[in-house]
Amino acid sequence: MPTDPITCLAAPAAWLSDSLRDDSLRDDALHDDALFVDGARILSGWQLLVDGAAPTPASSHRTGASSASFTAACANPSLTITRRRVAEPMGGTEIITLANASDASITVTVSVLTEPSTSARIEATPPPSSTSARIEATRPPSSAPARMEATPPPSSARMEAAPLSASARFEAASPGPAAPLTWTAAVPPRGTWSAEVRITRTDIPSIARPKRFSTLRVTADDARLNALVRAGVQDLDALRRTRGPDAYYSTSSPTHLTLSPREALWAARLALPLGHDVAAGTLRLVADLLDAALAPLYAATLAEAIRWGMSPDAAPPVSLDLSAFGPPGLRLRAPGVITDLLDAAERHDYRLPPPADLDPSISSSDRPHACGAATAPAVLTALLGLDVDVPKGQITFDPLTPSPVGAFRIRGLKIADGLLDASVTSEGTLTVHNGPLGVTFHNADGSPARIA
Known part of the structure; x- marks a missing residue:
């Protein structure tokens, strides 16, 4: 497997993995992932666990200047997990997808451990739920935003109202690891389950993603x-x-x-x-x-x-x-x-x-x-x-x-x-x-x- 780090780039943002190119899947990997926006490190840790264990890396590659894909095998041989990462000028997004190759439904716990800075906002869709940070969204009948509740609230985090699409948002109040984002994922037979996590820098003016310019x-x-x-x-x-x-x-x-x-x-x-x-x-x-x-x-x-x-x-x-x-x-x-x-x-x-x-x-x-x-x-x-x-x-x-x-x-x-x-x-x-x-x-x- 190549040893160069994978860098997803969308100036002024850059999201780096470590030299193993599957840093967030290693047991000791929380502090190896880094997301920078305009020179400031807004994310110092990122680790994915399935039923409390790090999946086994299978492959990883860039899919463009700003995007990459990581694939890994879970302890259950019927499950594979794919992470599609995209850097954006104000931060980045990762889409986590579990695929079930069996004819039976499989339920697992998916957790993402993060260490954001105080200038970062994390948004998760669907809203995570766990014993450490239970987050619920109530979809209203009108166009008003969904009501968010956290019991107990994630440590070092401030909850915000989520949009109608029902997602959870929080910002770190102090440096250090945030409470894990945890989902109970029911993966249907021959089907998939997905979650999306977005990290955004909040202390600078918004920067739009430019169109592609080059035709060569x-x-x-x-x-x-x-x-x-x-x-x-x-x-x-x-x-x-x-x-x-x-x-x-x-x-x-x-x-x-x-x-x-x-x-x-x-x-x-x-x-x-x-x-x-x-x-x-x-x-x-x-x-x-x-x-x-x-x-x-x-x-x-x-x-x-x-x-x-x-x-x-x-x-x-x-x-x-x-x-x-x-x-x-x-x-x-x-x-x-x-x-x-x-x-x-x-x-x-x-x-x-x-x-x-x-x-x-x-x-x-x-x-x-x-x-x-x-x-x-x-x-x-x-x-x-x-x-x-x-x-x-x-x-x-x-x-x-x-x-x-x-x-x-x-x-x-x-x-x-x-x-x-x-x-x-x-x-x-x-x-x-x-x-x-x-x-x-x-x-x-x-x-x-x-x-x-």
Whole structure:
């Protein structure tokens, strides 16, 4: 089983498991789970028990940048338990499902042990009931909220009125473990039983979950490239934050989901194939923070974003010479580099640290990392040998020959206000299927590119 932690990310929230990737199923696991929101740890413990015992882990995997699934076997061989976890900007939700493979009904006790901070609210649906915290909901005949009662009340918790859907809400009044959330679960023959637990930070203004922004995708003979691009695009969307009207990529999970000028500029530059709007926002946000060390990177990012179709008016005017800057020099086109990178991606669950030759001052300890995620679109640029110059109305291709990933096709790569759709055979023959208006397509020797 992989040893990297599973991180569910929806900036500014990150929900981490421990290095065993099934932390909440171990007997000693209460303090290994962590949920951070905007740098604050709002959950320090999370453990699931069935009839007082931790189920045996069977499998676990991420299902997206913000979601993961954990499966385990219960002591009763007819029961399996699945936990579907989703990070949300203000916290996270876990859905617990028991599945009964037998022809008889099975009744068990399901408990969740938590250790929330005082700035966290926990909501459970259906309302838990147990000897330590019996919670009942009475559904009224009108549209008024349900009436909640707790006998005795959960320790260190304040009960709130629940909505019509009948759920229990409470907030910790002091740090430390809260009373267990406990359900008596009657699982029907060949059926399932489910409960949902949501944790929300309550001491900051609400942050809405943004829509997905990116359209970039690839299909290659080497399926590892598909997985790397899918993970990188999803992670960049999950790392994307806004400050007023301006978007930027926050740095890394879990406690650096903030604006770090150097990392944000590098990530925005490498991720230009996803669109230049993040580059424009980042340049505006960082303009007032420039110093002698940061100015060259700022100038390079600005120059490259203009080549990709960003208006020069989109960033604040600065006195910088942009003529010396071209595409990022990442050595991705050197022999064997992309193959080595895909080997590393496979080992790291397709969440790469930032490239070692990018900038030695960038930390690589936390993942997902914006610069590591942005390596994925940069790889596609390298595979195509893509040189974009929208102001001159020209796009030039020089694909790697032979292709280190076999045949591949890239769709949804953003240039200016259009999308590029191009394919390359394993021998390196390029075909442009669609592209932005107002530009011409050329091969590296100056000849017109093949257009289908």
